[in-house]
Amino acid sequence: MSDQALLDQVIAAVRQVAATEVMPRFLRVGGSRKEDGTLFTEADLASQHALVQALPRIVDCPVLGEEMSSAEQEALWEGHTELWVIDPIDGTTNFFHGLPYFAISVALMKDGRPQLGVIYNPVTDELFTAQLGRGAYLNGQRLPLKKHVPLMPEAIAGVEVKWLGGKLPQRLAALPPFGSQRNFGASTLDWCYLAAGRFDLYVHGGQRLWDYAAGCLMLSEAGGSMTSLYHDDYWDDDVWQRSVIAALDPCLFGQWRRWVKSNL
Numbered sequence: 001m002s003d004q005a006l007l008d009q010v011i012a013a014v015r016q017v018a019a020t021e022v023m024p025r026f027l028r029v030g031g032s033r034k035e036d037g038t039l040f041t042e043a044d045l046a047s048q049h050a051l052v053q054a055l056p057r058i059v060d061c062p063v064l065g066e067e068m069s070s071a072e073q074e075a076l077w078e079g080h081t082e083l084w085v086i087d088p089i090d091g092t093t094n095f096f097h098g099l100p101y102f103a104i105s106v107a108l109m110k111d112g113r114p115q116l117g118v119i120y121n122p123v124t125d126e127l128f129t130a131q132l133g134r135g136a137y138l139n140g141q142r143l144p145l146k147k148h149v150p151l152m153p154e155a156i157a158g159v160e161v162k163w164l165g166g167k168l169p170q171r172l173a174a175l176p177p178f179g180s181q182r183n184f185g186a187s188t189l190d191w192c193y194l195a196a197g198r199f200d201l202y203v204h205g206g207q208r209l210w211d212y213a214a215g216c217l218m219l220s221e222a223g224g225s226m227t228s229l230y231h232d233d234y235w236d237d238d239v240w241q242r243s244v245i246a247a248l249d250p251c252l253f254g255q256w257r258r259w260v261k262s263n264l
Contacts, residue, residue, distance in 0.1 A: 003131055006059070011129065013054040016054070017104060021047045022043050023123075043095065044092055045067055047088035048067045051065070055084045055106065061083055064076040064083050064084065064086070064209070065085075065086045081111050083108075084108055085209055086104075086105065087210035090119075090186045090189070090211065091188075094184075100124060101186050102121065103192075104118075105117075105120075105214045106119075107210075114214060114217040116132070117218055121189060128143075130218045133221075143197075144195060149251070152177050152255050155179055155200035156198075156199055157200065157203065158181070158193065158202040160183055160203070161205075167263060168260065177259045187215065188210075188215045191218050194246060194248055195218040200247060200252055203256075204243060205243050219248070225247060226245065227257055245260050
């Protein structure tokens with residue numbers, strides 16, 4: 001199967017799941033809490049079930065999903081070199097409350113690295129795609145969309161302070177080096193917004209595998225750079241709680257990385 005045929009089949013599967021399992025339940029389902037306190041809905045489970053059925057028909061390997069148990073996830077990660085990694089609805093709290101910032105995220109990973117990523121917001125009909133070595137796109141348009149690179153004091157940063165420790169949250173609040181910050185509540189789309197040039201900078205203290213599997217490929221294929229809070233190599237961080245410092249422009253990335261690491 002060609003790379004484009006593979007991508008086309010994944011796109012079709014994701015769009016089908018969005019149309020049949022996710023959007024018919026938008027604003028129509030109740031929520032429950034998992035053991036870790038995070039919200040999930042009937043739509044998360046239905047989306048995951050449908051993707052678990054559909055994706056191995058495209059590439060015959062197991063699917064690791066957010067709504068599986070930790071034991072299942074770890075067994076799949078340790079036991080297979082090739083895996084689908086999915087977030088059936090990233091931004092479930094937004095989905096539950098009717099905020100149009102959520103997405104279905106699918107990544108095909110081999111030897112621990114993403115080879116393909118599809119992230120779809122069915123409300124806005126924005127479909128972000130990437131394949132290793134083939135670039136990143138939004139509805140067929142090459143990323144990044146924005147070519148202008150701001151100065152650091154004018155930059156917009158995506159910032160999730162919840163998982164940041166030490167003095168960094170206070171420094172970000174009191175003396176931020178950037179012009180403005182955003183936190184919309186769906187990590188997969190945050191990566192896409194950075195890749196598109198809608199954000200200039202990004203920092204997150206700890207993402208789960210399904211939060212970054214497709215998104216980090218979007219950024220790297222758009223020409224962006226990333227590291228983690230405590231490792232120079234992004235991939236040296238913890239698989240299950242991976243931090244990120246990132247930027248689309250290499251010059252801004254260097255400034256941003258130095259500022260964050262000097263304020264940990």
